[in-house]
Amino acid sequence: MKRLPIPDDVTGDEIDKDVRQELMSLPKGLAEEVARNLVMVANLLDEDPEQAYAYSRIALRLASRVAAVREAAGFAAYATGKYTEALAEFRAARRMTGSVELWPVMADCERGMGRPERALAMAGEPEVAKLDKAGQVEMRLVAAGARKDMGQADAAVVTLQGPELASNSIQPWTARLRYAYADALLAVDREAEAREWFAKALEADQGGMTDASDRLAELDGVEFTDAMGDEDAAEAPETAAAVEVDADEEPAATEAEAEAESAAVEDVQDDKTADDKASDDQGSDDKS
Numbered sequence: 001m002k003r004l005p006i007p008d009d010v011t012g013d014e015i016d017k018d019v020r021q022e023l024m025s026l027p028k029g030l031a032e033e034v035a036r037n038l039v040m041v042a043n044l045l046d047e048d049p050e051q052a053y054a055y056s057r058i059a060l061r062l063a064s065r066v067a068a069v070r071e072a073a074g075f076a077a078y079a080t081g082k083y084t085e086a087l088a089e090f091r092a093a094r095r096m097t098g099s100v101e102l103w104p105v106m107a108d109c110e111r112g113m114g115r116p117e118r119a120l121a122m123a124g125e126p127e128v129a130k131l132d133k134a135g136q137v138e139m140r141l142v143a144a145g146a147r148k149d150m151g152q153a154d155a156a157v158v159t160l161q162g163p164e165l166a167s168n169s170i171q172p173w174t175a176r177l178r179y180a181y182a183d184a185l186l187a188v189d190r191e192a193e194a195r196e197w198f199a200k201a202l203e204a205d206q207g208g209m210t211d212a213s214d215r216l217a218e219l220d221g222v223e224f225t226d227a228m229g230d231e232d233a234a235e236a237p238e239t240a241a242a243v244e245v246d247a248d249e250e251p252a253a254t255e256a257e258a259e260a261e262s263a264a265v266e267d268v269q270d271d272k273t274a275d276d277k278a279s280d281d282q283g284s285d286d287k288s
Helices: 017-023 028-044 049-062 067-079 083-097 103-112 116-122 126-130 133-149 153-160 174-187 191-204 212-219 227-234 236-245 266-281
Strands: none
Touching (some): 049 067, 067 083, 067 103, 103 116, 116 133, 174 212
16 A cells, blocks of 8 residues: 655644544554654644645555544545545444534435535434534534525525524634625625624634634725735836737647546445444444
């Protein structure tokens, strides 16, 4: 099996203690290798999701019977838009653990696969009541997105309304919820209210996870001046002259070829089939 390089300072000890506990079922050397690959997935997921995905496939080949590995593979696939694959991994992880915490992202995979009606149906399932507050807010965001996908913009606004939105308490999910509400209001031409909620989102967005400030500036008609753009404008006459001289010469066009998609994962799918069968034999819950 081909391995990817991992920096020496990545030891595997960086992973969550619950994940480390899961890996204790593996031989020590294998557990360390899987852990290091999982650390690389976590480190690269935001900045280079394709590379994170590549590391996740290695971890999956090494330890497909570990729920944390299936979950990590699911999030890496999700981050690269491979929603069918992500959903399969999340379902496998859920069968192994019996946990409902992946329910919202599973529903969002349904949206990504062009099935918003299924995502909406999942928002009404009993599993939602078992989610913690953060999970329930996430489910509300997914349901509102599904409403928008179905052309139900007004219903999306109503879906986001609730005590979590009305609360003045700042939680990790507050900025995203307020931002989504502002965006939904703007979609139904309630611009004044949208501006108010973008401002509230900005107030709660301490980590810069949204572009609420840009959206506010856009609504206020603020235009940003690019200093480099000004310098280019000053040189415009000379550039125009150069273009006029070479007007008879047709520029050579170049076309970048699309990058080939990640290597096929048929062998991993075989692992998953065998793994799911083993999980079913153990009486795991197969509800999706």
